[in-house]
Amino acid sequence: MMFAPAPYLLKDVSVSKVMTQVCLALLPGIAAYVWLIGPAILIQLLLASLTALLAEGLMLRLQGKPLGLFLADGSAIVTAWLIALAFPPLAPWWLIVTGTAFAIVVAKQLYGGLGQNPFNPAMIAFAVCIVAFPALMSQWPPAGLDASFLEQCKVIFGFSPRLDALSGATPLDAMKTGLKLAEGTSSVSHLMANSEIYGQLAGRGWEWVATGYLIGGLWMWHRKLISWHVPTAFIGAILAISGALWLYDPSQFASPMFHLLSGGSMLGAFFIATDPVSGCTTPRGKLIFAAGAGLLAYIIRVFGGYPDGVAFAVLLLNLCAPVIDLLTQPAIFGMKDKS
Amino acid sequence: MLMNLFKFKGGVKPPTNKTQSLTLPIAQAPLPSRLIVPLHQSIGGMPQPVVQAGDKVLKGQLIGEADGWISSAVHAPTSGTVLEVAMHVQPHPSGLDAMCVVIEPDGKDEWIAREALDYKALKPEEVRERLQQAGVVGLGGAVFPTHGKLTASKTVEMEEMVINGAECEPFITCDDLLMRERAEEVVRGIGIFRDLLQPKKVLIGIEDNKPEAAAAMRAAVDALGESFLVVPVPTLYPAGGAKQLIRVLTGKEVPASKRSTDLGVQCFNVATAYTAWRAIAHGEPVVSRLVTLTGNVGEPRNYEVLIGTPMDELLALAGPKQDTDGIVMGGPMMGFMVPNGSAPVVKATNCLIAHSTKLFPPKAPEMPCIRCGSCAEACPHELQPFEMYWFSRAKNFGKTQEYHIFDCIECGCCSFVCPSRIPLVQYFRFAKSEIWAREREKKAADTAKTRFEFKQLREEREKAEKAEKLAKAAAAQAAKKAAEAAAAAAGTESAGTEQAASVPSTEAPAQAVAVDAEKEAKKAAIAAAMARAKAQREAVQPKNTEALTAAQQHAIDDIESRRSVLAPESQDAAAPGSEKAE
Ligand code: SF4
Ligand code: SF4
Numbered sequence: 055m056m057f058a059p060a061p062y063l064l065k066d067v068s069v070s071k072v073m074t075q076v077c078l079a080l081l082p083g084i085a086a087y088v089w090l091i092g093p094a095i096l097i098q099l100l101l102a103s104l105t106a107l108l109a110e111g112l113m114l115r116l117q118g119k120p121l122g123l124f125l126a127d128g129s130a131i132v133t134a135w136l137i138a139l140a141f142p143p144l145a146p147w148w149l150i151v152t153g154t155a156f157a158i159v160v161a162k163q164l165y166g167g168l169g170q171n172p173f174n175p176a177m178i179a180f181a182v183c184i185v186a187f188p189a190l191m192s193q194w195p196p197a198g199l200d201a202s203f204l205e206q207c208k209v210i211f212g213f214s215p216r217l218d219a220l221s222g223a224t225p226l227d228a229m230k231t232g233l234k235l236a237e238g239t240s241s242v243s244h245l246m247a248n249s250e251i252y253g254q255l256a257g258r259g260w261e262w263v264a265t266g267y268l269i270g271g272l273w274m275w276h277r278k279l280i281s282w283h284v285p286t287a288f289i290g291a292i293l294a295i296s297g298a299l300w301l302y303d304p305s306q307f308a309s310p311m312f313h314l315l316s317g318g319s320m321l322g323a324f325f326i327a328t329d330p331v332s333g334c335t336t337p338r339g340k341l342i343f344a345a346g347a348g349l350l351a352y353i354i355r356v357f358g359g360y361p362d363g364v365a366f367a368v369l370l371l372n373l374c375a376p377v378i379d380l381l382t383q384p385a386i387f388g389m390k391d392k393s
Numbered sequence: 394m395l396m397n398l399f400k401f402k403g404g405v406k407p408p409t410n411k412t413q414s415l416t417l418p419i420a421q422a423p424l425p426s427r428l429i430v431p432l433h434q435s436i437g438g439m440p441q442p443v444v445q446a447g448d449k450v451l452k453g454q455l456i457g458e459a460d461g462w463i464s465s466a467v468h469a470p471t472s473g474t475v476l477e478v479a480m481h482v483q484p485h486p487s488g489l490d491a492m493c494v495v496i497e498p499d500g501k502d503e504w505i506a507r508e509a510l511d512y513k514a515l516k517p518e519e520v521r522e523r524l525q526q527a528g529v530v531g532l533g534g535a536v537f538p539t540h541g542k543l544t545a546s547k548t549v550e551m552e553e554m555v556i557n558g559a560e561c562e563p564f565i566t567c568d569d570l571l572m573r574e575r576a577e578e579v580v581r582g583i584g585i586f587r588d589l590l591q592p593k594k595v596l597i598g599i600e601d602n603k604p605e606a607a608a609a610m611r612a613a614v615d616a617l618g619e620s621f622l623v624v625p626v627p628t629l630y631p632a633g634g635a636k637q638l639i640r641v642l643t644g645k646e647v648p649a650s651k652r653s654t655d656l657g658v659q660c661f662n663v664a665t666a667y668t669a670w671r672a673i674a675h676g677e678p679v680v681s682r683l684v685t686l687t688g689n690v691g692e693p694r695n696y697e698v699l700i701g702t703p704m705d706e707l708l709a710l711a712g713p714k715q716d717t718d719g720i721v722m723g724g725p726m727m728g729f730m731v732p733n734g735s736a737p738v739v740k741a742t743n744c745l746i747a748h749s750t751k752l753f754p755p756k757a758p759e760m761p762c763i764r765c766g767s768c769a770e771a772c773p774h775e776l777q778p779f780e781m782y783w784f785s786r787a788k789n790f791g792k793t794q795e796y797h798i799f800d801c802i803e804c805g806c807c808s809f810v811c812p813s814r815i816p817l818v819q820y821f822r823f824a825k826s827e828i829w830a831r832e833r834e835k836k837a838a839d840t841a842k843t844r845f846e847f848k849q850l851r852e853e854r855e856k857a858e859k860a861e862k863l864a865k866a867a868a869a870q871a872a873k874k875a876a877e878a879a880a881a882a883a884g885t886e887s888a889g890t891e892q893a894a895s896v897p898s899t900e901a902p903a904q905a906v907a908v909d910a911e912k913e914a915k916k917a918a919i920a921a922a923m924a925r926a927k928a929q930r931e932a933v934q935p936k937n938t939e940a941l942t943a944a945q946q947h948a949i950d951d952i953e954s955r956r957s958v959l960a961p962e963s964q965d966a967a968a969p970g971s972e973k974a975e
C-alpha cells in the first residue's frame with residue numbers, strides 16, 4: 055500500500071477556484087462594458103468561451119490527458135474572457151473564434167498546456183489578429199452606441215454590413231492620429247473637447263469600464279489572488295512616463311489619468327501582466343516585469359503604429375521573464391546578510 | 394514582561410484541532426501485553442543490545458548501550474522478561490524493520506535502584522554523561538541526543554537559550570498538558586540546561602493559543618525564582634520549528650549551512666527538559682513519554698505511555714471509530730502514516746492521529762504548476778518551492794541545490810497552500826534522497842578506487858622486494874663465484890685468465906639488478922609510506938560502519954538522510970533543526 059504523504063491537512067484551494075475568482079473579478083468591468091456598448095460583448099464572451107473549451111478539449115483528447123479534470127480547471131475560460139474583452143466588441147464572430155483557437159491550440163497546448171506556456175495566450179491572440187487583420191482589430195464602436203442588440207448581433211455574425219457608424223478608432227488611437235495629423239497645430243485639450251469620443255478623463259464611457267477592472271483587481275488583491283507588485287509597478291510606470299511627458303508638454307501629451315483609464319491599462323495591470331504562468335515570480339522580478347510592461351505599453355501606444363500597446367508590451371516582457379527571475383532570486387532564510 | 398518579537402516570513406494557519414484532546418488531564422496508559430523497544434531511538438550511533446532472550450529486566454534497566462558520542466542509551470520500560478532481541482517493524486515511513494528488544498511485562502512495574510543526584514555537585518561532563526546514559530533525547534520529534542547539544546561553543550558566546558513550548562502542529566497537545574501539569578519539573582530541567590550552557594537569557598516560547606500553559610510556566614518560573622522569560626508567540630505554523638522559534642524570539646536566522654551555536658543560541662523542547670530533570674533528580678531514564686491520541690477517535694486524550702507500546706493497542710484506549718483506516722504519527726503537517734499498527738511508540742512519538750478519509754479527505758488530483766507563487770509566499774525558509782519542484786521533477790538535482798533544497802525543513806506549508814495540489818514536499822524528499830544516494834555512490838566508488846590503487850601499490854612493492862631479494866642472491870652468488878675464480882686463478886694461471894674475464898661478465902648484470910632493485914625498493918617504500926598516510930587519514934573517519942547487516946545499513950541510511958536534513962547541526966551539538974516543527 056502506498057501511504058499518502060504529509061501534509062494531511064490541506065487548504066481549501068484549487069486551480070479552478072482560483073480561475074473562478076479571476077472570472078468573478080472581471081464582472082464589474084464586464085457590467086460597465088454592457089452598459090456602455092450593449093450586450094453584444096456577452097455574445098463575444100460566449101463565443102470565445104465555447105471556442106476555448108472546444109479547442110482545449112480537442113487538444114487534451116489528442117494528448118490523451120483527462121478531459122474533465124483539465125476542462126474544469128477554468129484556465130481556458132479566463133483566457134477566452136480576456137480575449138473577448140481585448141478584442142473590439144463588434145468584431146466579426148470568426149475573428150474572435152480564430153483568435154481564441156489560436157491562443158488555446160498554439161500558444162497554450164502546443165507548449166504543453168496549463169502552466170507551461172511562456173507567453174500570455176490571450177495577448178498572443180490579440181497580437182496575431184492585429185497583425186493579420188489590422189483594420190478589423192482597430193474598429194471600436196463609439197460609446198453609447200445607438201444600435202439594438204439585434205443589430206449588433208447581425209454585425210457580429212455578418213448578416214449586416216459593417217456600418218461606419220458602428221466602427222471607429224479607439225479613443226487612444228483617435229488621440230494619436232489626431233495629434234499626428236494636426237502636426238502640432240492641435241492640442242490634447244482641443245481633441246478631448248470632442249464629447250463624441252472623450253469623456254472627462256479618457257474615452258467616453260471607457261473610463262467606467264477601466265474603473266470596473268480596477269475594482270475587480272483590487273478585490274483580487276484583497277483575496278490574495280495577486281500581489282501588489284505587478285499592478286503597482288505597471289500603473290506606476292505608466293503614471294511616471296505619461297506624467298513626465300505631460301508635464302513637459304500638456305498640449306501634445308495626454309494626462310496620466312487619460313492613459314490609465316484608456317485602452318488596456320487597467321485590464322493589463324490587474325489581469326494580464328499578473329498572469330503568473332508567463333510572468334515573473336520573484337517579488338523584485340514582478341516589479342521589473344510590470345514596470346517594463348507598463349513603460350513599453352505607453353511607448354507603443356503613443357509612438358508606435360498600434361492602437362494600444364499592452365499586448366505587445368506584455369509579450370515582450372514574457373520573453374524576458376525567465377532571465378529577470380534568474381537575476382532577482384531573493385535571499386533565503388538566514389542568508390540575507392551574506393556578502 | 395514586554396519583549397520585542399520578530400517575525401518569520403511565510404507560514405500558514407491550518408485549523409488547530411487542539412481542543413478535542415485538551416478536555417481531560419494526562420492519563421497513565423496501562424501496561425500493554427508486550428513492549429517492543431527499538432534499540433535505535435536517537436540520531437547517531439546504533440546502541441548495542443546488552444540483554445538477550447530469557448533475561449529478566451527491571452524497569453529502567455539498561456538494554457541498549459550508547460554507541461559513540463552521538464548516540465543514546467535505551468532502557469527497559471517496565472519489569473519483565475526479554476522475549477527476544479529481533480527485527481521488528483518500525484514507526485518509520487519506509488516501513489523497514491529494525492532491531493528491537495521485546496519484553497513481556499511481569500505486571501509489577503518494578504524499578505531499578507534509582508539514584509537521585511544533585512547535579513550542581515557534578516562536573517558538566519558528568520551531567521552530560523548522565524543524560525546520555527539516561528537516554529535523554531530531543532522529544533520534539535527529532536530525537537537528537539540532548540547531551541550533544543549541551544556543550545557551549547568555545548568561540549561564540551551563548552546568548553540565548555530558547556525553550557520550545559510552541560507546539561505549532563495541529564492536533565498535538567502533549568507539550569501543552571505537560572506544561573500545564575508539570576511546569577515545575579520542566580522549569581527545573583531548563584535550569585540544568587542553563588547551568589551547563591550559561592546563556593545570557595533563557596526564553597520560553599509558547600504559542601499564544603495556550604494561555605494556560607504559559608501561565609503555569611510563568612508561575613513555576615516565579616516560584617523557583619528563575620529569571621526565564623515566558624514569551625507568548627503568535628500562533629502560526631511552523632512557529633514551533635526550532636529555526637522559526639529562534640527567529641521569532643531572537644531575530645536570528647539559522648541557515649542550513651550553520652549551527653545555531655555558531656549564532657550563540659541553542660534550542661530545547663520542553664518535554665526534553667522535563668525528562669532531563671527526571672533523569673538527574675530522580676534517576677529515571679527515559680522509559681515513557683506523553684502521547685496525544687486524537688483524530689478519528691471517540692475520546693481524544695493525552696497519555697503517559699511506555700516506550701515500546703504497540704500503537705494499535707495504545708490507540709484502542711481512545712476508542713478509534715469504525716472508519717479509521719490508519720494511524721498518523723506526529724502532526725498532520727509533518728507526520729506520516731505508520732506502515733503497520735503494531736509498530737511501537739518510540740521517543741519521537743508525540744502524537745497518534747487516527748486517520749479516516751472523512752477527517753483527511755484524499756487529495757485532489759495533481760495539476761500542473763501554474764506558478765502562482767503561493768508556495769513561495771508560504772515557505773518559512775523563503776525558498777522558491779515551485780522552482781525546486783520543477784527541477785526535482787526534471788531530475789536536475791544540481792539545480793535543486795542551487796535553489797537551496799537542503800534549507801527546506803519539510804514543514805509542508807508549500808503543499809498546504811498549493812492550488813494545483815502538488816505534493817511538493819514529497820518531490821523535495823525524493824530529490825534529497827537522490828542526491829544523498831549519488832553522493833554515497835560516489836564515495837563508494839572513491840573508496841573502491843583507493844582500495845584498487847592500494848592493492849596495486851602493494852603488488853608493486855612486493856615485486857620490488859622480490860627483485861631486491863633476487864638481486865642480493867645474485868650478487869652473493871657472483872661474489873662467491875668471483876672468490877672461487879680468484880682462488881682458481883691463484884692455482885692455475887692459464888685457466889685464471891679465462892675465469893677472470895668471465896667475472897665482470899657475471900658481475901655486471903648482478904650490479905644492474907642490484908641498482909634496479911634499490912630504485913624499486915625506494916619507490917616502493919615511498920609508495921608504502923603514502924599508502925600508510927592515506928590509510929591513517931582514512932582511519933580518522935569512524936570505521937564502525939563496516940560489515941553491517943542490511944537492516945543496519947538501512948537504519949544508517951535513514952539517519953544519514955535525516956542528519957543531512959539537519960546537516961549543519963548534526964556534527965557536534967546544535968540540532969535546532971532537530972527539534973523540527975514539533
Ligand atoms: S503553489 Fe503550487 S501551483 Fe502555485 S507556484 Fe507553487 S507549486 Fe506552482
Ligand atoms: S516544505 Fe520546504 S519548501 Fe515547502 S514550505 Fe516548508 S521549507 Fe519551504
